[in-house]
Amino acid sequence: MAKLRGRGYAAVNYPTGMNLGGDPTQALVHSTTTGNFVVSLSSVDLGQGLKTVAAQVAAETLGLPYENIIVDTADTDTGPHCMGTFASRGTHRVGNAVIMAAQEAREAMLAAAAEELEVDAEDLETDGTGFIKLKGSEEVKIHVVDLAMAAHFKLGRTIAGRGIFLKERSYPDPETGKMDPDSAQAHACTVADVEVDDETGVIEVLALHNVYEVGRAINPRMAKQQIEGGAWMGISHALYEATDPYYPQRDHGPRDFEEYLMPGPADNAKMESDIIEFPAANGPYGAKGIGEMTANAPIPAIANAVFDACGVRLIEMPFTPESVLRGLDELRASA
């Protein structure tokens, strides 16, 4: 009886967005009286960090500090339309819509500043700290707070912008079948190191080494957190989670967190995650979607590592001790 070590890898290409009847998202950007810019969205942030990314993209495009951005995703009844946050589409679709809206708002901001400073809008630039200034001059400038006040109460101007990103529906070419169903593809590879106990059938994931090509990581720390959270979910799918372990029988089906198995904080594998960036031409600052794919590569990588460790080829998740032991028995019987 022994603990057998193995290593396996798996790679994944993953589409950003989807191709049903077209895939749009809209954004609206407007300045408040205090020079903060509200980004209105109907896109939902449920922990993936969309609001942070939308604020970063808006700040970058407007040329203002991140602190000046307020992202409002409050109400899908009244907000600009979004297809939803799914299909790894949020950063790409929302990011592009926010860039378009922020560009229009930036033009309105520079036009208002030009009127207030009595210069040409083309000669103005933002300095990233909150000032709109005449290029090459340190004196001729106005802070966005003063500009917003002036726009509202003196100039009678709105500082606002509208944006939409639409991935049009793509139909397959009847001759060749060729089509363009997604906007970009992100790529990843995971190498898994496992240890299989051939007496108990228990698989332990020792380490996962992840590499992701995401176009551009708009927020690298959040991208890394998403990779490692997703890799954890991959381990969980690979080794633990099952709603109907003996499907179609309901026997031993879990009913709460006590019975629904997931790895806990003591079961963590060592993780190492690297990001590679090849900006996508149509991505916001080059970004592609990364959301859903992060749980994918770890699962076949673990299956391949188990095969490498003990010769058992597992094709049904989760890879339970029972399935490992049955596989080992079969190998012995056919040896």
Added chain:
Amino acid sequence: MPSSVIEITVNGSEEEFIAKPGTTLLGALRDTLGLTAAKRGCGVGTCGTCTCHVDGEAVMSCLVPVETINGATVRTLEGTTPADGLSPLQQAFLDNFATQCGFCTPGMIMAAEALLAVNPAPTREDVVTAISGNVCRCTGYESIIEAILIAAEATS
């Protein structure tokens, strides 16, 4: 069974209210006292997101009938937040990207607060044990474990 008058001290303030039999501490905090940091993830003691302190000990408040702790001192996440800024644990969670959806965060921080109160220089294993009753569906735990260790280092 009649309702009972409950007197407990919550985050330093003395509270008196009437609770129906079987009202949990979690229900009293959220519905009667309006303290909604503690969350109800499962209601049966399996997720830890309702974790609060009763007389200094971390408990799952969904499992505590409030009439059984009459007179006790209760602390919730709200009570660990300074008037200005964030507590060291909150700051470490923020700096270390230890939240995604944040649903587990109140319970994680209260479990960690209880640990650091008795063990200001915990090992990694101590941290893992302290949060082993708390489920996180998003982060994979590692960033949370690290944040707690960083907060411990910063405060000790």
